[in-house]
Amino acid sequence: MPNPLPAKRIFLSPPHMSGRELKYIQDAFDTNWIAPLGPNVDAFERELAAEVGTRGAAAVSSGTAAIHLALRLLDAGPGDRVFCSSFTFIASANPIRYEGAEPVFIDSEPDTWNMSPAALSRALEEADRIGRLPKAVIVVNLYGQSAKMEELTALCDRYGVPIIEDAAESLGSSYNGRASGTFGKFGIYSFNGNKIITTSGGGMLVSDDTGALEKARFLATQARDPAPHYQHSELGYNYRMSNVLAGIGRAQLEVLEERVRARRLIFAAYESELGDLPGISFMPEPAGSRSNRWLSVMTVNPKESGVAVPALLQAFAESNIEARPVWKPLHLQPLFDGTAYYAHAPGESFCEKLFAEGICLPSGSSLTEEEQARVISCVREEWKQGIAVSA
16 A cells, blocks of 8 residues: 555645734624725725835736736737736736737746846837737746846837736835836736735736726726716726725735745745755846745756656655646647747747746745755655666
């Protein structure tokens, strides 16, 4: 019979409650503000905007909804193109299709693993030449690390193309002293259960354009016209956040910096304890940026290590440890078969290399030292076997 799994499972990035959430939830119950909207929603919007330094914010049901609303506000639709990072979760690009627009995918670059300025430059030059500039560029800040936003912003400004900054994974991160998610026309955050702070499910759209945010709130509440009866002149959505969930978010936001520090310490420990193993490299953090290290991610060179990612994932599974491959690039997804794609350099698709060699390690801010030691031990044991086999 197979050996039983260790009793306690180590999860990749579980929710981490502070205990303060119950106060805000109780307030919602005591005042009977249970349905969407309410005092917690209003306060959460103000507090999040103050945290990141934007003029306003709109709380919605998910980060995906926030991207969708941003595209609506920019009038993306059939016949339009939207450029998007390829190395990301599919939620970054699905809203492009919601609006009937055409996605064009842009490769990553080595310094941040995020959108390549070189690839974006070529894509914009070609689009300008043929008269098909995109309605927007969706730049994703992967695993908590900001993209090279100043370079990307300069490129988009040159062609008059707005940026939607997908900071779903990077709340609490910064780039050259500025909060991640605040460089574009719109920024979005996610509060899904696995994010650095969570509302169970939810998201936020941020911008300095408060008029656009008011329009977003209108669209997110079924686009109901200001009339005494139910009247609708535009297509709207049921995208607003509930007052109960916003209360959870307010308490979580209070401990954001604690969660960032905890995850950065976890990443530092992995790097210290595993960085000496042949073939291992960790996600970089360029000078001037500060990643929240939402997930600790490393790459494994099978030629140097004698270990391949599938074997390491299997070893984790046998030890009752949740680890995952990195995101499969969107230009390789069956859903987006045949879409245009611009590589980092001719013949050099960097995100495909990351997909072949990347792995996400358990990174939750509640991860104990004992649990982290189990993860490290599992990796080192696999390396011993790999080196023995390849010797």
